[in-house]
Amino acid sequence: RTVYLNGAWLSEDEAKVSVFDRGFLFADAIYEVTAVISGKLVDFAGHAARLRRSLDALGIPAPVSENQLLSLHKEIARRNALLDGLIYLQISRGAQDRDFLFPEGLHPTFVMFTQAKQVLDNPRWKSGISVQTSPEGRWANRQIKTVQLLYSSLAKVNAARDGFDDVLFVEDGFITEASSANFHMITPEGTLVTRDLSNALLHGITRGSILDLARKAGLRAEERAFIPEEAKGAAETFITSATSFVMPVVSIDGHTIGDGTPGPVSRRLLDLYIEDRLANGES
Numbered sequence: 001r002t003v004y005l006n007g008a009w010l011s012e013d014e015a016k017v018s019v020f021d022r023g024f025l026f027a028d029a030i031y032e033v034t035a036v037i038s039g040k041l042v043d044f045a046g047h048a049a050r051l052r053r054s055l056d057a058l059g060i061p062a063p064v065s066e067n068q069l070l071s072l073h074k075e076i077a078r079r080n081a082l083l084d085g086l087i088y089l090q091i092s093r094g095a096q097d098r099d100f101l102f103p104e105g106l107h108p109t110f111v112m113f114t115q116a117k118q119v120l121d122n123p124r125w126k127s128g129i130s131v132q133t134s135p136e137g138r139w140a141n142r143q144i145k146t147v148q149l150l151y152s153s154l155a156k157v158n159a160a161r162d163g164f165d166d167v168l169f170v171e172d173g174f175i176t177e178a179s180s181a182n183f184h185m186i187t188p189e190g191t192l193v194t195r196d197l198s199n200a201l202l203h204g205i206t207r208g209s210i211l212d213l214a215r216k217a218g219l220r221a222e223e224r225a226f227i228p229e230e231a232k233g234a235a236e237t238f239i240t241s242a243t244s245f246v247m248p249v250v251s252i253d254g255h256t257i258g259d260g261t262p263g264p265v266s267r268r269l270l271d272l273y274i275e276d277r278l279a280n281g282e283s
């Protein structure tokens with residue numbers, strides 16, 4: 001694969017980042033993941049806007065403009081002949097002698113790579129996934145998309161050991177989100193409910209897109225916090241992310257949701273999303 005590193009196109013084993021990089025030593029870095037389907041970038045504008053918010057929140061200067069970022073996405077997909085998969089980008093504050101304090105004017109480290117993946121052909125869309133509730137233990141600023149993912153990774157490994165596909169973090173009794181996706185439910189009355197935006201959760205780009213599409217399709221949608229017991233009584237539950245789109249959740253802590261198969265509203269939202277992005281994605 002060809003990767004991008006600070007303005008250069010390099011083969012993946014040529015690309016080198018300093019051991020003094022603050023991304024490596026302090027997780028002082030942010031990232032984005034954008035899906036590519038049939039050669040089209042999915043929700044690029046949303047990912048670019050969130051990238052800017054994450055950089056601003058940490059005071060890391062943007063290494064490129066949004067236009068340049070779009071060109072880089074197209075260029076890396078072209079260089080790797082990526083038709084279906086994802087584009088990962090990471091920007092750290094840069095490298096310096098190890099010190100909690102950082103000086104002004106560090107040069108950010110900007111890396112991009114691709115991963116080919118049949119994102120349009122996910123077998124789990126048909127079966128749905130199981131989740132396990134787990135205490136929230138991430139830092140308090142989850143709206144910033146930092147590479148500080150250790151707690152989420154360990155929680156997902158624990159859930160896998162217990163036979164679950166993912167975790168559902170719970171804080172003060174309320175669901176925040178899954179390990180790397182936002183969580184939603186369709187109530188028995190047919191209303192889409194998803195947690196309102198705050199520092200408690202990542203402001204998922206797919207979450208926003210699905211909310212828009214749902215409302216356009218005439219679905220009632222509410223943004224509010226809810227507890228696992230309410231989710232367990234829902235007609236349908238699902239998670240959303242840039243690479244899984246709309247993934248049905250068919251059990252929570254071993255409790256079956258609905259009839260234990262992906263529900264019609266989740267399927268409809270998945271179909272609407274793919275259809276719309278295939279028609280309107282950047283290519």
Ligand code: PMP
Pocket residue numbers: 033177178179180181182201202203204205206207240241242243
């Ligand atoms: N929540 C978390 C914690 C995430 O890491 C992600 C990204 N995988 C999401 C939600 C979903 O966000 P998006 O739809 O922008 O991928």
